[in-house]
Amino acid sequence: MRELLPDDWRAALVDAFDAPSFADLTAFVAAERATHEVYPSQTELFAAFRLTPLAGVRAVILGQDPYHGAGQAHGLAFSVPDGVRHPPSLANILREWSEDLDRPRPASGSLEAWARNGVLLLNTALTVRRDAPGSHRDRGWERFTDAVIDVLAGRDQPTAFLLWGKAAQAKRDRIGDAHVVVEAAHPSPLAIRGFRGTRPFSTTNARLAEIGLPPIDWALEPALVR
Numbered sequence: 001m002r003e004l005l006p007d008d009w010r011a012a013l014v015d016a017f018d019a020p021s022f023a024d025l026t027a028f029v030a031a032e033r034a035t036h037e038v039y040p041s042q043t044e045l046f047a048a049f050r051l052t053p054l055a056g057v058r059a060v061i062l063g064q065d066p067y068h069g070a071g072q073a074h075g076l077a078f079s080v081p082d083g084v085r086h087p088p089s090l091a092n093i094l095r096e097w098s099e100d101l102d103r104p105r106p107a108s109g110s111l112e113a114w115a116r117n118g119v120l121l122l123n124t125a126l127t128v129r130r131d132a133p134g135s136h137r138d139r140g141w142e143r144f145t146d147a148v149i150d151v152l153a154g155r156d157q158p159t160a161f162l163l164w165g166k167a168a169q170a171k172r173d174r175i176g177d178a179h180v181v182v183e184a185a186h187p188s189p190l191a192i193r194g195f196r197g198t199r200p201f202s203t204t205n206a207r208l209a210e211i212g213l214p215p216i217d218w219a220l221e222p223a224l225v226r
Helices: 007-012 014-018 020-035 047-051 088-101 112-116 141-153 189-194 200-210
Strands: 059-063 119-123 160-164 180-184
Touching (some): 014 020, 014 141, 020 141, 047 112, 047 119, 059 141, 119 141, 160 200
Parallel strands (some): 160 180
């Protein structure tokens, strides 16, 4: 799988690739793909890293594992391809985005625009078996994505980390105090009371402004009238 990652990320994560756990992970995912439908596709596995080069990462939104429904996961946490119905968590994110930034809610569920603007949309596990949420957790992906967080947290340039839910917030100690951390409940309907009204997008930009950094462009399109 390492050959699928762009050169900049592959060079930064060489230790993670060389770890025995990654060889075990590679074998596990290959076996799963041979016997089950696994999302996202092999070609979309590292889409987040292709769309957001390492040097351009300004923020990280951390999810858990990919959507497990057909046609939903495409390698970006919380995002779905254009034209796909919004899963509940994404619908809540877009509702909060609309109210936070006072913009019409977008019709598209694709968050590629964020990725292209420096927001790494990262799940802690990067694959999942169809209709089996959590099926690829604790198989080695977490060690790999922890290494991604460590690389970003170890840079001199401050990065914004948006940690939604307990699984994401468990990574807080890896990040340290040199970065902007904005926490909220997971956008799932099960925890929506702790997410709704937290204004994570404007809060992130305000925190970046406090340390003299420009805001993140959170624009999404196409838009749909309210």
